[in-house]
Amino acid sequence: MRTVYVNGEYLPETEAKVSIFDRGFLMADGVYEVTSVLGGKLIDFDGHAVRLERSLRALEMASPVTKDALLEIHRELVRLNGIDEGMIYLQITRGAPGDRDFAFPDPGRTPATVVLFTQNKPGLANNPVAKKGIKIISIDDIRWGRRDIKTVQLLYPSMGKMMAKKAGADDAWMVEDGFVTEGTSNNAYIVKGNKIITRGLSHDILHGITRAAVLRFAREAQMEVEERNFTLEEAREADEAFVTSASTFVMPVVEIDSARIGTGAPGRVAPRLREIYLEESLKTAI
Template identity: 70%
Template sequence: MSRTVYVNGAFVPEAEATVSVFDRGFLMADGVYEVTTVMDGRLVDFPGHMARLERSLSELDMPSPATADELLALHRELLERNGLQQGRVYLQVTRGNPGDRDFAFPDPATVAPTLVLFTQETPAPEAIGAARSGLRVISVPDIRWHRRDIKTVQLLYPSMAKMMAKAAGADDAWLVEDGKVTEGTSNNAYIVKNGRIVTRELSHDILHGITRAALLRYAREAQMVVEERAFTIAEAQAADEAFITSASAFVMPVVSVDGAQIGAGTPGPVATRLREIYLEESRKAAL
């Protein structure tokens, strides 16, 4: 059955969902996005995603196409129209269609932003096998631009890094800059050593993950020790555990880095427990 997609004020069948070839998202990657997880028909961490969207728009001096309440209503309408119970809602805002190609920003008073939303169905969290087996990652140089805290649609290099991992027989890649791990291709990275959870501190160098923020809050509430600092690949290989977080992966164990086994080579107790806590708390707080 065809999905219903939202494009600039209208809910339309996906085959009819189009934007102009002059849209700056297409020509300049001049856009930002958010992905909100849906569990049991409800939205997970929605306020956090909307707060980050507003921050991304502000950092790029891009007008917002709608209020948070209006976007919540659009998300809920899209869920209802598509009957989505497990999956995600993708939202993208671009600087719009100025009618031609130009490096200069169009006047926001005359060119409205483009707003697109669509749904993607995924298995229930309990059915994701990688949570039981763990992920294998490789390291690659981080050559992205230096405003990774803005969630833009400039995703070519992370996609290339993901393909490098697949070519190497791995599941994903961790990006490394100045000898330290920044993050994964589409996730935040963590190690566990002697019971301490280590993850890179917030800055322009990494995306300010919404799942990261919730997970660290839950970890501290559970009396776990969190250390926010950068770590090396060698530290990761010598760690007791490793894992990633993202809106789509939740908490996912990592069992090897660059071919070196992490700990016992199986998902560890800290990552396993954090995944349980995150799923439980997210279901309680979902909208």
């Protein structure tokens, strides 16, 4: 049985409770982060903490916990649950101000709800799927306009993953005005002529922490990176494709809408980026 964290207490997961009037439950009024754990250490914790603050500000939510306190909570959960490889999920909602109401109270007037729990994922770094790559489908992107805020509004991404599953694929890329925005829970990339192409940062996509690290490592390795919109047709004609996220790191994509990408197997760039990312991120893990 896992030990989880709820509003200042470490509890058995069966004893963890939040109010039925919590706005995260009623309105999806909350934000979240997922931090990977490798070798019992946190990967890119600082980046996740910075993005968390950004999401809270965007929703006019007061930060209920300091970065240092969050770090200690993460570390304590890793210790209590004996996590060597896995993830820590953090969610902060606006709390339960009283009865259900569309209008929310002024920032800081209602205590936020802070929840964290671990997910044990042995073999996360050496995921065999990365050796063969994943298959994806394309779906229309019909989400709200502020995708850069990491909110708990995940119904459509969840539906997208189910669409992929029903189609015999692993995941989905979302498309808007003919251009790929991102995956259901990851950032999307193609490789053409040794150039890595990915959509630039804006309100249209999540500002991925793994994305930022991977692009930095790619440039340091003298790889060419171009941040711009790309179409599904470009993706189908690419030499390679891949996704990045905190849970998959760098994952090759070998098929889009049943069309083979490149040779239909992971190419040279994505596996090398995965190798570099894991190597470099472990050096700075805390």
